[in-house]
Amino acid sequence: MTTLLTPPSVRRKIRLVFTGHVDHGKSTVIGRLLYDTGSLPEGAVAKIKKVSAETGQPFELAFLLDAFEEEQKQGITIDTTRLQFKTEHLDYVIIDAPGHKEFLKNMISGAADAEAAFLVVDAQRGVEEQSRRHALVLKLLGLTQIGLIINKMDLVDFEPKVFQSVSSELTAFLESLGLSPKFSIPVSALNGDNIVNPSSKTPWYHGPTLVKALDDFTYAPEHGTGLRLPLQDVYKFDDRRLLAGRIESGVIHVGDEILISPGHKKTKVTALAAWLDRDKKDSASSGESVGVMVSDEFFNRRGEVISLLTDAPTVSSRFTASIFWMGKNPLKVKKRYKLRLATSESEAQIARVLRLIDSETLAERSIKLDKPANGSSLDGYNDVQRDGHNKDPRATAHDGAYDASLDAPQDAPHDAPHDAPLGASFGKVSEIGFNQTAEVEIVLQHPLAIDLFSSHRATGRFVLIDGFDVAGGGIVTQIEERLPIKFGFVGDGLIARCEVFEEYFYDLNGMTVSKIGTHDPMYCVGDAVPLVGYSYHYPENFDIVVFRDQVAITIRQGKVAGLTHLSEHSYEGFPVVNGRGFGVLIASQEDFNLVRHDYERLSGDNEARLAERWLDFNTFRRIPIGSGDLRQTT
């Protein structure tokens, strides 16, 4: 095979979507652009002429895009399509989107990953409902590069006043959303005015033609430079164990210390695998599909996210989001949905609706609640922490926490104590209808690795699945942080507080037992722990059970091997200590179950009795005598 001819430079393409109200001419504008730039294959126009002749319909350039029989018969775009296009300077993927409100889901499918957008408006009809709705959706999707096309200028005799008025109305609307259009072009797709050729009918217009304006768009800046590599799968086809996924942002190098969230496992990249020698390398960056080999054999799974140690995603099960709903059935507060974020998945509920944007009139009649997104529920959360009796770090015990009761009526108005009173005329917002957008608080069944959409796109957006279909999507605007604990263990989606590696001493002067500071504030899965201290000595293999957090930590060969919920923990024959490092007298799974049972009934009254029965102060710890500072006594 000859390789004499090197392939021409193949530039990355800008994804550009055409949006706007139904019938305002999006497909015709694209068709005209293709036609007037000679970008069509031979026979394409002949083919649609044949269709017009057969069906007796007028010739429509839109048929170049609207390929389905149903689309051509009804003169409407049903589904989105995309095609490659180039100008002298840049390469594009042009995306045609439908304007009919029935097909908003298809518009969103087209627009979701676009980097720039045109809003097409019919000069005669002016700004209509879907013009505004599409603008809102573009904003929500994070698009900032927007251009206006005021089409069908032939129908208003190329009147500059009409152009001005439509253009400024839409610009004002966009500005109210925080968007500012880059340009506004008066065109007639029917005749090709200002599409490729400057029009003699708009001597008052001095801006670029559409094809020239395309070059004003640029590649969307990369959002978030921190490494995010969501795992798609873990392969073991041969003796290698490969973590497979696509890098969504940042760079990964062989030798990097990485964190795998939400499991919170620390490890090191040992190699990037490749089938072909030509693909072997020491680093890979955003957009690449890779296979990562790491130095520790953890249990890894799809949905985990690789990041660097600093700048990791937040592990949380509660966040605020802006969402759009495309489902035929309304989105119901408190109903269970499947949520997918990058490659991770959890059951999810909308805890409450913070703000609802009316589908018909959009922003003009949005319902504003009195309460800010980060209201008192967060304070309530901290209260739970402060008194130290939070039961299970996976679920928070306050308003809107994941509702585990299956028989709770799904559409019953929820009775959250912190809920702000809503405007009397609206009542409680308990559902979000077809094509509506809203700001909501979401609670997950399992914590996931999450980012703010504004900092990392791929791990800051999600879809909701109702039944078999993706029915909604959203972007994360605020994340509730996990427990702000200072010492203990974190991993496998769990957190446990403990003081196992702290030094205790008997203070002769005060006649009390005191402790000094910790060795290390937080241990992750994979971390080595200090087995031997001045006042303690643990074996290589042992288990720590932390009753207050309901978590068991397994230490194997001196390293944190994993965290499990107490209910899933099984006794493997190794010594067991409690969260303070005192031995727990467990010699069998039965003992373990008994201890759990007893400690679930822990109260001020039985605490001493339980300690007497189960704890052993002498095996792993001793209480040396000190006088204020242990180091002075040694």
Added chain:
Amino acid sequence: MNHLQSLEADSIYILREAYSRLGRLGLLWSIGKDSTVLLWLAKKAFFGHCPFPFIHVDTGYKIPEMIAYRDKVASDLGLEMIVWQNKVALSAGMGPDKGRLICCKALKTDALNAMTKHYGFEGLIVGVRRDEEGSRSKERVFSERNEDDEWDYTNQPPELWGQFKTDFPKGHHIRVHPLLQWNEIDIWRYILDQDIPIIDLYLAKNGRRYRSLGCAPCTGIIESQASSVAEIIDELSHTNIAERAGRAQDQEDSYAMQKLRKDGYM
């Protein structure tokens, strides 16, 4: 990352999603350039392994060199191959003389659908591209087919942010389209860039070559001097004749492909 690298990475992402999310999976391998690129991408996605069978729906009318090439590649690479034919229709004398669309339906669509049912495939990886023809231009990356293998194309579910259709009733299956965003010339540039071996029917001999491979009676040969991949790329950058212009079944009726594909044609 340039255009080809990003097409490659995204196709690998799609293949891995299919492998991770769908049950029994197979790859439709038609010996042509697109499915040969698919084979290459699968090798890359799974680090030299191909964790699913390759399927050839053999109409019995394929260009003979294609069958020889298929068997050679399959044995060279140790592929798990499934070759399927609609034997009943063939022995009853089905052929293009019965009408091209009728023949395509029986020997391709019906055969494919029977094969899917027989093996209980939940995912079929197919190398179709948007730029081939109208109904493909509107496809999803993960495209559902119901228990009768039909495509409900006027009511496709949303597909965004790499979140594909992976929830569906039992008995339905998904057509996975990793090459949907590729154009014909991208395929050739990638073949050149990666030095992928391809069947030589694409290369001009005596001023003629195949641009698209299908069944012998229905696939046209084009006039061409392009006897290397580089020359094919050069030729394609200067032509504006559509790739499937030589495919007879596309020309029968304005919506021929839409109708065939609605019933389960690839």
